[in-house]
Amino acid sequence: MKKHLFKSIAKLNKRLLPSFSKKQLDLSKANKLQMAIIGWRAYITKNALD
Numbered sequence: 353m354k355k356h357l358f359k360s361i362a363k364l365n366k367r368l369l370p371s372f373s374k375k376q377l378d379l380s381k382a383n384k385l386q387m388a389i390i391g392w393r394a395y396i397t398k399n400a401l402d
Contacts, residue, residue, distance in 0.1 A: 355399075
């Protein structure tokens with residue numbers, strides 16, 4: 353059930369949150385909000401794949 357929940361959240365993230373890799377964002381120039389979004393997406397993706 354946990355994996356199913358994370359997969360659902362991952363699908364929502366893909367639709368709602370911006371993709372910084374497509375915008376070629378430099379991580380050294382990212383602000384705190386952008387870093388938080390990157391961290392959130394990484395956390396969700398990691399748990400959806402496990």
